[in-house]
Amino acid sequence: MSIILAGVSHHNTPLSIRERLYFPETHMDEWLDRLAGYSGLDERIILSTCNRVEVYSAAENFDQGLDAIHRFFLESRDIGADELNAHLYVHREAEATRHLFTVASSLDSMVVGEPQILGQVKEAYRVAQASGHAGKALTNLFSRAFRVAKKIREQTPIGESPVSVSSVAVDLAKRIFGSLAGKNVLLLGAGEMGEAAARHLKASGADNLHVANRTLARAQELATRLKGGVVSFDNLEGALIDADIVIASTASQGFILDKPIVASALEQRRDAPVFLIDIAVPRNVAPDVNDLEDAYLYDVDDLQSVAADNLRGREEIARDARAILESEVQTYLARQQAEELRHTFAAIRFFAESMRQEEIQKTFQRLPELGEEGRDALDAMTKALVNKLLHHPFAVLRQMSEEDVEGISVESVQKLFGVEPESDESPPMPPPDESD
Amino acid sequence: MVAILIVCYLVAALTHLYLLCTGRSAGVVYGVGALLIGFALHTLMLGVSFASGTPEGWGAWLSGMAWVIILMYLIVYARYRDIALGGFAVPAAFILEGYAAAFPGVWGAGSVAVQGYLLKGHAVLALLSWAAFFLLFASALMYLVQSQQLKSRRPSAWLHRLPSLDILDDLNHKILYFGFAFLTASLLLGSMWAKSRHGAYWSLDPVRTWPLILIWGAYGLLLVCRLTRSWKGKRSAVFSMVAFFAALFALVAHF
Numbered sequence: 054m055s056i057i058l059a060g061v062s063h064h065n066t067p068l069s070i071r072e073r074l075y076f077p078e079t080h081m082d083e084w085l086d087r088l089a090g091y092s093g094l095d096e097r098i099i100l101s102t103c104n105r106v107e108v109y110s111a112a113e114n115f116d117q118g119l120d121a122i123h124r125f126f127l128e129s130r131d132i133g134a135d136e137l138n139a140h141l142y143v144h145r146e147a148e149a150t151r152h153l154f155t156v157a158s159s160l161d162s163m164v165v166g167e168p169q170i171l172g173q174v175k176e177a178y179r180v181a182q183a184s185g186h187a188g189k190a191l192t193n194l195f196s197r198a199f200r201v202a203k204k205i206r207e208q209t210p211i212g213e214s215p216v217s218v219s220s221v222a223v224d225l226a227k228r229i230f231g232s233l234a235g236k237n238v239l240l241l242g243a244g245e246m247g248e249a250a251a252r253h254l255k256a257s258g259a260d261n262l263h264v265a266n267r268t269l270a271r272a273q274e275l276a277t278r279l280k281g282g283v284v285s286f287d288n289l290e291g292a293l294i295d296a297d298i299v300i301a302s303t304a305s306q307g308f309i310l311d312k313p314i315v316a317s318a319l320e321q322r323r324d325a326p327v328f329l330i331d332i333a334v335p336r337n338v339a340p341d342v343n344d345l346e347d348a349y350l351y352d353v354d355d356l357q358s359v360a361a362d363n364l365r366g367r368e369e370i371a372r373d374a375r376a377i378l379e380s381e382v383q384t385y386l387a388r389q390q391a392e393e394l395r396h397t398f399a400a401i402r403f404f405a406e407s408m409r410q411e412e413i414q415k416t417f418q419r420l421p422e423l424g425e426e427g428r429d430a431l432d433a434m435t436k437a438l439v440n441k442l443l444h445h446p447f448a449v450l451r452q453m454s455e456e457d458v459e460g461i462s463v464e465s466v467q468k469l470f471g472v473e474p475e476s477d478e479s480p481p482m483p484p485p486d487e488s489d
Numbered sequence: 490m491v492a493i494l495i496v497c498y499l500v501a502a503l504t505h506l507y508l509l510c511t512g513r514s515a516g517v518v519y520g521v522g523a524l525l526i527g528f529a530l531h532t533l534m535l536g537v538s539f540a541s542g543t544p545e546g547w548g549a550w551l552s553g554m555a556w557v558i559i560l561m562y563l564i565v566y567a568r569y570r571d572i573a574l575g576g577f578a579v580p581a582a583f584i585l586e587g588y589a590a591a592f593p594g595v596w597g598a599g600s601v602a603v604q605g606y607l608l609k610g611h612a613v614l615a616l617l618s619w620a621a622f623f624l625l626f627a628s629a630l631m632y633l634v635q636s637q638q639l640k641s642r643r644p645s646a647w648l649h650r651l652p653s654l655d656i657l658d659d660l661n662h663k664i665l666y667f668g669f670a671f672l673t674a675s676l677l678l679g680s681m682w683a684k685s686r687h688g689a690y691w692s693l694d695p696v697r698t699w700p701l702i703l704i705w706g707a708y709g710l711l712l713v714c715r716l717t718r719s720w721k722g723k724r725s726a727v728f729s730m731v732a733f734f735a736a737l738f739a740l741v742a743h744f
Contacts (some may be wrong), residue, residue, distance in 0.1 A: 085683075111649065117644050207514070207515050208513065208515045210512050210513060210514075210649070213649060216648075225639065225644075226637065227653060228638075228639060228644075228649075228653050228654065229653060229654050229655065230653060230654070231637060231653040231654075231656045231659075232655075233650075257638060323719035323721070324719055324720060324721035324722055325719075325721060325725065326721075326722060343640065343642070345533065346722070346723055346724075347695035347721075347723070349639045349640065350642075351500055351642055355642040355643070358642075358643060359642075359643065359644065366646065396696055405599070
């Protein structure tokens with residue numbers, strides 16, 4: 054059984070092509086059924102996200118399987134053969150395993166470490182499993198991929214640092230206030246960026262929100278949307294005293310908050326810190342406000358620099374993560390190969406035994422004068438012969454597979470002995486256990 | 490048994506330092522686990538040694554100090570699930586305990602003969618307060634580093650290794666309460682002991698007592714300012730750190 058992966062991703066394929074290959078997730082089971090109509094694939098999973106479209110499959114014959122996937126893409130998507138061939142990457146066995154582990158661990162993502170991809174891979178597997186398209190081979194592979202992704206998230210801080218302006222703001226707020234529950238947010242201006250940041254803060258627990266805007270109607274409209282209150286723009290000083298987090302995003306050309314205003318608010322706040330997020334351009338808060346002891350001021354440049362630093366940090370962490378991943382790939386392949394070798398050995402033994410039986414019966418028929426003792430001796434002798442003949446190649450194969458999992462091909466061993474293990478007839482696997 | 494205890498504390502100390510310096514979360518279970526085993530052994534050993542008579546010498550007191558520091562850290566860990574304070578507390582306890590084990594009577598066993606309930610109480614309470622002031626110092630240091638990180642606008646990875654300002658300030662507040670209460674009680678018992686022994690509350694050499702009274706006054710002032718003027722954050726942190734250094738000098742003068 055071969056694992057085949059064919060797909061396109063943001064690395065080598067522009068969006069204009071990816072969007073044509075994209076499969077909407079709402080009817081994924083139907084797409085899987087359609088793919089099943091092409092003969093050559095025993096199991097299949099389609100992973101379709103905005104950054105990648107990939108088909109994972111298990112097939113008896115690699116070439117037939119790949120051909121089926123090709124035809125499926127060409128006949129169900131609006132793409133020509135030349136264009137598809139120019140972008141489609143194809144991996145099998147070890148490479149396919151490595152690729153899936155990398156994707157699930159978010160090391161292949163556009164924003165390395167982003168958390169959504171693991172959920173998307175799990176969903177792709179779930180749909181395929183529920184509709185009977187994922188069997189034993191892909192279940193083994195995917196459940197291992199989920200564990201590897203979890204392990205990497207536990208053992209490296211890959212997804213911890215935020216990489217967008219809004220999430221950086223929330224993260225910084227948490228480093229100041231711990232929990233955001235019960236914190237007061239004051240939103241100055243009714244701009245889109247400010248609204249996004251406010252929503253993010255609200256989603257993280259800061260549920261007490263007030264909006265101030267020069268146009269009262271706009272403030273009211275936004276406050277209703279965000280389920281917050283409205284404060285008068287003329288009473289900023291008063292509102293500032295209660296505010297733990299201030300988001301400034303007005304279109305004002307000058308500073309709305311300067312050092313004296315914030316200083317006087319801080320004095321009334323009795324040293325309770327205030328976090329000022331100035332995402333307006335031109336800036337709304339005078340930069341020297343940051344000199345005040347308990348004021349923490351970040352403008353849009355600061356937030357973007359932190360986000361960029363964090364993204365660079367993730368690339369570095371990704372290097373550690375890849376080392377963990379590689380050792381997991383080797384462990385998985387070794388285990389898979391040992392399993393497959395075991396099946397193959399059993400099949401060879403079965404084959405040899407039936408051949409021996411056949412030959413021994415022929416001999417007994419040809420030599421009817423052979424007594425009980427002679428028959429036993431012949432039986433024992435042929436058994437020993439078979440065992441001795443098989444012992445050496447088995448031992449060498451075992452050793453080779455332990456030394457280098459990618460070095461031997463179980464398939465060629467099967468061809469050599471003319472056997473095909475019947476591993477497919479084992480009962481279907483239960484859904485993967487995600488608890489460990 | 491002491492060897493196992495030292496090894497447990499060493500493992501716990503290294504794990505805590507590693508976790509604090511790398512920001513990783515995998516391994517917390519080993520660090521805290523080793524610490525809990527060490528702490529259980531430590532409790533047992535201290536219990537046995539107290540039951541079989543008053544332990545004498547510096548070793549016993551240093552060991553007691555290590556025990557109290559670990560106890561306080563474990564309480565903080567249980568409350569906040571954060572190992573950052575352990576990065577200070579556990580290595581400190583390891584050093585104290587290692588020193589105590591290596592040189593049990595280094596300044597002469599029995600040289601600090603602590604007799605009578607008043608003096609014993611005085612010493613135990615003093616132990617608690619010093620452990621608290623050490624942790625207060627550690628939390629204040631972390632507060633200053635964290636606040637500096639946030640002020641710089643280009644925070645380093647330490648931003649995520651240290652607790653939030655809010656937690657650190659809360660710790661500062663609570664540890665100060667305990668430390669001050671213990672120190673007050675310790676001074677009271679100490680002076681009662683002096684009264685019973687010498688017939689006067691302040692009979693000791695003024696060089697030995699006044700620095701302690703000043704330290705008590707300093708921590709008391711910090712507490713009052715926190716309560717009435719809501720001194721928070723940086724001011725309180727700086728004050729805690731200065732007070733701790735002053736307290737070390739006072740302690741040296743006391744002996």
